[in-house]
Amino acid sequence: MENKTPIIRMDGLGKAFTGSQGTVRALEDISLEIMPGEIFGIIGLSGAGKSTLVRCMNYLEVPTEGEVYYDGKPLSEMQDAELRKVRQSMGMIFQQFNLLAQRTVLGNICFPMEIAGTPREEAKARARELLKLVGLEDRENAYPAQLSGGQKQRVAIARAIATNPKVLLCDEATSALDPNTTKAILQLLKEINQSMGITVVIITHEMAVIEAVCDRVAIIDKSHIAEIGEVSRVFAEPKSKIGRQLILGDAAEKVEFGTGRLFRIIFDGLASSEPVISNVVLACKVPVNIMYAATRDIKGKAAGQMIIELPDHEPDIERVLQYLDRAKVPYEEVGKNEL
């Protein structure tokens, strides 16, 4: 991988939008390299600038600073016709699918080939081949309005790879889909990456998407790259604050203790294999501070007691106590000086 030319390279890239409200710097000092054949993820919260970033890759947005290189060639020096050729070698899919509503599924997949000047019959044959690949061979005469979200995205993927591009840009491609469909679409992207060798760039705000398919990831925060690296490394030890937040979720936020209310939980023979406290945290999304614990495992049963502190926030406490009621775990509130 080291001695290959990056398929996409960004060097000191910046993008500022000037409007009536003044200048907004959507991207600043972005430098990254995407290698041929990899699945590269770009993650960030909404408004971080990741959609602008992906649009700079095919010059749908023209950067105001820095340079984008496609296969070693700077995009800024290209004439219109050359740039259109580059775009034909980069497919793109979108959150809202962006299919032509007045064309059939087959017509949609033929569309980029019409643009590229592929003869009609050849285009149709290729489109049918792709429909088989995405598992929609029986829907070629359907219109987009007759398809589900997942099916629409499959058509969009078939359309995006119709002209045999080297890169597939995915802008929040699974954000409008349910979890199962998301999984299937990601699987399809991975298959396409492996069988056709297409470099895939995935923009998302969901860490699970990155985790599922990406080789490397760049974390974008407030117009900058906060962190970039192998997904396994970033997940194991996120270096940036935003990285920790995205990976560990709310749990990474520092919680102030010492001001909360205390409860004594009594374990009188519950199965010790049941992680009561972890379940409370997961189910109620409330940070729990263990102040004191004396429990023992006696032949598979937990015995003893534990004092936990809950943040002084009525709805949170309510949720935890209801959970404990349901789990039939006895508890009582204790005063601070009883400790």
Add this chain to the structure above:
Amino acid sequence: MNSNLAFLFLEELGNTLIMTFASSALAYVIGIPLGILLVVWAKNGIRPNPRAQEALGVIINLIRSVPFLILVIAIQNFTRKLVGTSVGTKAIIVPLTLASAPYVARIVEASLNEVDPGVIEAAKSMGASTWQIIVKVLLPEAKPSLITNGAIAVTTILGYSAMAGFCGAGGLGAVAINYGYYRFEDGIMWIAILFLVILVQVIQSLGMTLVKKVDRRAR
């Protein structure tokens, strides 16, 4: 007398149809390219040229703001030069076209602006040229809306053609004006009006039927 009247109505119905459809066709020949330019040159258009777009907009508004009957009189000399006469069905097509074209340009603009910007972006991402986006995305995707607005445009132009009866044009409007207004023959005027009403209904429902047939979005 009765057969004379029937003949009169038949002839003037023909004149109305000729005026309306010839002017509509010509207005669309001029209005579609103008409407496309208004959209393509817009600030967020596919080929932004805001100053040219604004200039075009001003010209269109200028022509649209001249009341139709005054426009007919104002361009009499031009009309005479173009078709050899300034009265009659053939002559009225000239001001009728000139008055309708800017209106058509605006409604074409409105229809094209309804096209999902995401779809245009997708076409761009595939390397489509401006011309390809216009021909393969903008116009086909806007087709249902273009037809809906087309029916409105034709019925509006029909109304203009009737008004033109005041200025020496023929047609059902002229019948209503000549018999009803100048000769107080209310009966004949009402028949002419009835014809106009039926025409509007027919054009409108033809448009709607066609839209239902071509629009692939619903169902």
